Amino acid sequence: MASAADILVLGEVHGQQETWRIVLGLMPRLTALGYGALAIEIPCDQRTGLLDWAHGRTETPPPRFLKPAGEFRDGVGSVELLACVRQVRSAPQPWDILCFDKATDEPYETWTGRDATMARNLLAQRREHVPDRKILAVCGNMHSRIVPPTKHFLDLWPSFAFNLSRSEPSLRVATVNLIFRSGTFINGTEQPFLPPASPLTTDAEVRPDHEMGHTAEWHFPHASPVTYLL
DSSP: OOOSSEEEEHHHHHHHHHHHHHHHHHHHHHHHHHHEEEEEEEEEEGGGHHHHHHHHHHHOOOGGGGGTTTTTTOOOOOOOHHHHHHHHSSSSSSSSEEEEEEETOOOOOHHHHHHHHHHHHHHHHHHHHOSSEEEEEEEETTOOOOOOSSSOGGGGGHHHHHHHHHHHHSOOEEEEEEEESEEEESSEEEEOOOOSSSOOOSSSSEEEEESSSSSSEEEESBBBBBBOOO
16 A cells, blocks of 8 residues: 555544654655655644754754643643654654644634645645655544544544645545554543454454555554653
8 A cells, every 4th residue: 555655644643642653663765665755633833843953953842742731732742752753853764844734823724724734734845845755654543534524523524635636636645544442642631442343363363454544454452642842
């Protein structure tokens, strides 16, 4: 799937650590397939600050990672994501970092309006920074659907991933929904993952996605909640 795609999108439930371990585990093989950028759901105007932090030019990461402890936490701006960014940038064949969420000072949009903005941001950064490299993107799994849903969350369509393929029809976009069968995540509060009915037969298992609109599902046995700087 990764070999055939120009942009591979991992859809996650925000607030668990394992997504960033998966990214780092895949990186050597994806590099060999022509991938050269990690795109993350961080405001586009915080990209420079994130790169400055990753390279030690500043001591403090951008505001997305510094919410006071009492504020709502959606699981995106985690210590684990920061660690992943730093490792991606210091790898033997480092990848670029792209940040595609709407800018911090942009007004609130509808869900679908935000998804369209995120797609435009990613495509613009691709053209500017990595026009000849494939991209691994990570976002929430409602944004990562590539085909119209049949019964779940119809009001959240069209999605970020669909807008990518619609805006640039020549780009091949594949999406994978990461599913964790146990453990917890932090999105506002710490919450448990509810396991699907059918058991895993191996430590990790790829299955077709018949309901949520992804190219495939990737099932894992367990997830751990993220941690925060503040």
